[in-house]
Amino acid sequence: KQEVTQIPAALSVPEGENLVLNCSFTDSAIYNLQWFRQDPGKGLTSLLLIQSSQREQTSGRLNASLDKSSGRSTLYIAASQPGDSATYLCAVRPMDSSYKLIFGSGTRLLVRP
């Protein structure tokens, strides 16, 4: 059974710092991995999607990598800003259940001014 883990559960950094959020999954048979952002009391916003054949995707200050064989993905945020404060979730689409996403429990990020 696919499981997705995000460590740490919470992270606090000073503004301007570069940071890495981690996501691990137990079964490498996936179609893709997606990173989301969730602000308090709101829905999820899709940030990046990495297909299983890709190694990384970039959008602005965000860079997501995927190492399928080791079951790991990282989300790199450059030059963090207070506006980056949110919960970041990763989710995988398993090959044995193509409509479903399996979500991690998220990392709550606080960027201090």
Add this chain to the structure above:
Amino acid sequence: DVKVTQSSRYLVKRTGEKVFLECVQDMDHENMFWYRQDPGLGLRLIYFSYDVKMKEKGDIPEGYSVSREKKERFSLILESASTNQTSMYLCASSSPGLSSYNSPLHFGNGTRLTVT
């Protein structure tokens, strides 16, 4: 940009009431989903639909039903609301596109339902 709209941000209902949560997307997406999100349990899939009038159970369908009469609208129904259905409900949609498994999921802003 894809827009997924959930009709209510906050709802308060009484135990035993029939509750309708509505979701509309404007991008002609075939796939639509209902999740609930609870602290410590993360997001759990309730139901999904891959076409009009088609539906599939997710991981926790008990106590819920759904309706998809039109492509753009996917409704979640709580037949008889109970306190353990107090939660954040999130609707999402995606398009099969040319490579169906690599279509990103787009979420609405959620409905915070409280059942008293």
